[in-house]
Amino acid sequence: MLAVSAEVKLSTRNALRVLRAGPFRRFIIGSAISDTGTWMQVMAQGYVMSTLTNKALLLGMANFAAGLPMLALTMLGGSAADRFDKRKILLVTQYVQIALAISIGLLIMSGKIAIWHIFGFAMILGISNSFEMPTLNAFVPELVARNDIQSAIAIDRAAFHGSRVVGPALAGIFISAWGAASAFFANAISFVALIIALFIIPPRRRGSAEEEEKRASGIKDGFRYVAKDKPSLAMIALIATTTVFIFPIITVMMPLYVRVVLGLGADKFGFLMGASAVGSVVGAIFLISIPRDKRVLLMMVDVGIVACAIFGLSRAPSFYVATALLIFNSLGLSMNFGLANTIVQERAPDYLRGRVAAVFMLSFVGLMPVAGLGITSVSDLIGMRSALAIAAVFYAVISLFVLARVRRQCSEPALSEASAPETPPVTAAV
Numbered sequence: 001m002l003a004v005s006a007e008v009k010l011s012t013r014n015a016l017r018v019l020r021a022g023p024f025r026r027f028i029i030g031s032a033i034s035d036t037g038t039w040m041q042v043m044a045q046g047y048v049m050s051t052l053t054n055k056a057l058l059l060g061m062a063n064f065a066a067g068l069p070m071l072a073l074t075m076l077g078g079s080a081a082d083r084f085d086k087r088k089i090l091l092v093t094q095y096v097q098i099a100l101a102i103s104i105g106l107l108i109m110s111g112k113i114a115i116w117h118i119f120g121f122a123m124i125l126g127i128s129n130s131f132e133m134p135t136l137n138a139f140v141p142e143l144v145a146r147n148d149i150q151s152a153i154a155i156d157r158a159a160f161h162g163s164r165v166v167g168p169a170l171a172g173i174f175i176s177a178w179g180a181a182s183a184f185f186a187n188a189i190s191f192v193a194l195i196i197a198l199f200i201i202p203p204r205r206r207g208s209a210e211e212e213e214k215r216a217s218g219i220k221d222g223f224r225y226v227a228k229d230k231p232s233l234a235m236i237a238l239i240a241t242t243t244v245f246i247f248p249i250i251t252v253m254m255p256l257y258v259r260v261v262l263g264l265g266a267d268k269f270g271f272l273m274g275a276s277a278v279g280s281v282v283g284a285i286f287l288i289s290i291p292r293d294k295r296v297l298l299m300m301v302d303v304g305i306v307a308c309a310i311f312g313l314s315r316a317p318s319f320y321v322a323t324a325l326l327i328f329n330s331l332g333l334s335m336n337f338g339l340a341n342t343i344v345q346e347r348a349p350d351y352l353r354g355r356v357a358a359v360f361m362l363s364f365v366g367l368m369p370v371a372g373l374g375i376t377s378v379s380d381l382i383g384m385r386s387a388l389a390i391a392a393v394f395y396a397v398i399s400l401f402v403l404a405r406v407r408r409q410c411s412e413p414a415l416s417e418a419s420a421p422e423t424p425p426v427t428a429a430v
Contacts, residue, residue: 026197034094034193036166045118062119072130078354078357087312104121105185129365134396165281222355224321231347244397245394246306249388272322279330287335300339302332302333307330309325
């Protein structure tokens, strides 16, 4: 049994050992390239949408079209991740997304793109993401030893947010030089890097007959496990609280905040989002060396940072103050999301990890389509500055209450974690 006292002390040097030659390094290189292409497409799609309509409602409907399939199918995707080869599921989703990127690019290049095309492709992408996201979330811990899960998630998040900085900038260059279609074609090509990585990563070692039978059990087992494991339930409640009170401010209200509250244009909005991405990268890197017994305490500090940042935005007198506040906000959010995911993934039994990952993702992507209606409606009623202040207070109170109740339990390994082998299920061949 791996006792808490015997836990390997985390350091940047020890944590970065997960990047030695092996499955995880292959995956992270391919994933970073693919994510960069994805962010190029996200930026390019927003640009194309703005040329097709001036209605904000239609812009939001594209996200809604992608979000509904995820709400309906994410648990099915998590169940498939437990039951079948994760590499094959991910390969299928990459092929689907390549086809989507090429199709949109061809429609743009031919001048035949219409708003309904975007909605249709967004819905197909949502179906693909329903299987890809929980599978990826469960796949990363499978590539490393259980002691290295925190480091692997931190590096994966750092690569994701780093691509979020680089991708939109590259998209701007491509659009200026070769038109919007080129960014979609570049995204299609970028998937090849991850596909190659998936082909050369060996399959998961099969477990005992009993474990394989458990992998084939129903979706409800994921909910049952989370309901019984208080730390995992608390982490999911924390992310749900963040999704309801904080993410709509960043993803939905920020363009309006920049224009109405700060009185600035689109160029400043782009700068703010870039600064926010940098904060997320720094937050993800900090995750590497956080010891287990300090996790919840740091998460409580992060909650305070995020709450103060959002409250500060409600009173921000200038663009530069707002920029600094958004950097701190994204840093706190990135660290808490990564730590919550680490705690959930470390505690989940291997045979149930896909379904537990799906429950975790539902607290984020599942709530997103409806979460944006809450604080935005309050903003319309009482004003944006007041709405931001109220959101900050509610977020802080609920989140701190949730974390305080599981501070001791999160410092201890779960039974599944304590009895797990220290070597990863995937063959770490060079």
